[in-house]
Amino acid sequence: MPRATRPSIETTTELPVAVQAPRPAAAGRRSAPRKALIRGLPSAPILLGIAALAVSVGGAVTVADPQLVGADATPPAKIMQAGALSGSGGVGSNVQPGARGPIVSRDSSRDQDPAAVDPELVAAAEEQAQQYAEALADVNKQGDKYSAKLKLNLWQLPVQGYHLTARFGQYGLWSSYHTGLDFAGPSGSPIYAIANGTISSASYDGAYGNKTVETLEDGTEIWYCHQTSFVVSSGETVHAGELIGYTGSTGHVTGPHLHVEVRPGGGDPVDPYAAFIEHGVTP
Numbered sequence: 001m002p003r004a005t006r007p008s009i010e011t012t013t014e015l016p017v018a019v020q021a022p023r024p025a026a027a028g029r030r031s032a033p034r035k036a037l038i039r040g041l042p043s044a045p046i047l048l049g050i051a052a053l054a055v056s057v058g059g060a061v062t063v064a065d066p067q068l069v070g071a072d073a074t075p076p077a078k079i080m081q082a083g084a085l086s087g088s089g090g091v092g093s094n095v096q097p098g099a100r101g102p103i104v105s106r107d108s109s110r111d112q113d114p115a116a117v118d119p120e121l122v123a124a125a126e127e128q129a130q131q132y133a134e135a136l137a138d139v140n141k142q143g144d145k146y147s148a149k150l151k152l153n154l155w156q157l158p159v160q161g162y163h164l165t166a167r168f169g170q171y172g173l174w175s176s177y178h179t180g181l182d183f184a185g186p187s188g189s190p191i192y193a194i195a196n197g198t199i200s201s202a203s204y205d206g207a208y209g210n211k212t213v214e215t216l217e218d219g220t221e222i223w224y225c226h227q228t229s230f231v232v233s234s235g236e237t238v239h240a241g242e243l244i245g246y247t248g249s250t251g252h253v254t255g256p257h258l259h260v261e262v263r264p265g266g267g268d269p270v271d272p273y274a275a276f277i278e279h280g281v282t283p
Contacts, residue, residue, distance in 0.1 A: 155195050155279035156240045158224065159183045159247065159258055164283060168271040180223070180261040181272035181283065183247075187228060187256035191245045193238040194222055194260070195279070202230045202245075208259070209251025212244055221266045225259035226251050 162183040170178040197216040205211040210227040228248025238244060249256045262275045276283050 154240065155276060155281045156192060157276075157281060157283060158192055158194050158260060159185055159189055161185055161189065162258075165257060168269075168273060179269045180225070180259045182257045182259050183283075184255065184257040185247060187246075187248050189247045189256075189258075190243055191224055191227065191247060191258055193240055193242045193244050195240045197222070197238060199232045199234055199236045199238060199244070201234050202232055204250070207252035209253070210245070210248065211251075214238065214244070215266070219265045221261075221263040223259075223261040223263070225261070226253050226257060 162185040164182065165184045166172065166178045166180075166182040168178060168181055172178065191212075193214060195214075195216055197214040200213040200215045200221065202212045203210070205225075208223070208225040210225075210230065212224040212227065212230060212232065214222045214224070216222065224245060226248055227245040227250065230245045232238060232244045247256055247258045253259075260272050261269045262272045263269050273283055
């Protein structure tokens with residue numbers, strides 16, 4: 001009986017391979033293999049370049065990308081910008097979030113020991129302050145003295161209860177033009193010295209009637225004319241506001257009034273009204 005032939009088996013036939021089912025990824029964990037993640041990380045020079053760029057733009061950057069640091073990394077490192085105060089470069093800082101960094105004083109002189117100040121400098125400063133105070137006091141003293149002098153030499157009105165009639169330069173009853181300023185008022189009204197001065201004369205003078213002449217310190221003469229009577233005499237010193245006589249109608253007049261003339265240096269008369277204004281008085 002013929003011997004049965006065993007069928008030959010092709011060795012190149014592919015056998016089914018058991019495929020292992022993929023493990024479900026744990027919740028919150030990436031399914032990418034760790035080696036693949038490591039291969040995907042940028043190189044160290046690239047990371048440093050990115051950090052330097054961030055520092056130059058914003059001053060500081062916090063590395064917190066989970067793709068760059070991994071799950072087991074320490075809290076984010078803060079990269080600080082280089083500063084002129086600290087002199088440090090853009091390096092990592094281990095300052096924890098919410099924690100205060102080192103305090104840097106901007107002025108070392110705040111912590112300077114007062115006892116270290118040079119006594120000679122202190123003495124020089126005190127001497128200068130004393131000299132300044134003395135100079136200021138001297139200026140104030142001179143100012144007060146000058147103000148008092150001005151107050152004493154201020155002009156005053158010669159009469160009260162008056163009204164102005166004839167003014168300087170007018171033409172009328174006079175031979176040429178009026179040489180003074182007329183203060184009309186009741187006869188016998190008091191006449192007061194206009195400024196400080198010395199009485200040069202007090203006598204009758206033709207058309208001027210009874211006339212008192214007062215010479216001021218600068219040589220200006222003031223004439224008080226048409227008086228009823230005198231109160232002062234030649235050589236007396238008078239002060240502004242002091243009584244020197246009374247108004248009247250003596251001389252060439254049409255009614256009781258005081259005729260005032262102002263003659264700088266004893267020369268020709270000027271407008272008394274302008275002279276009063278110049279000395280702070282408005283008639």
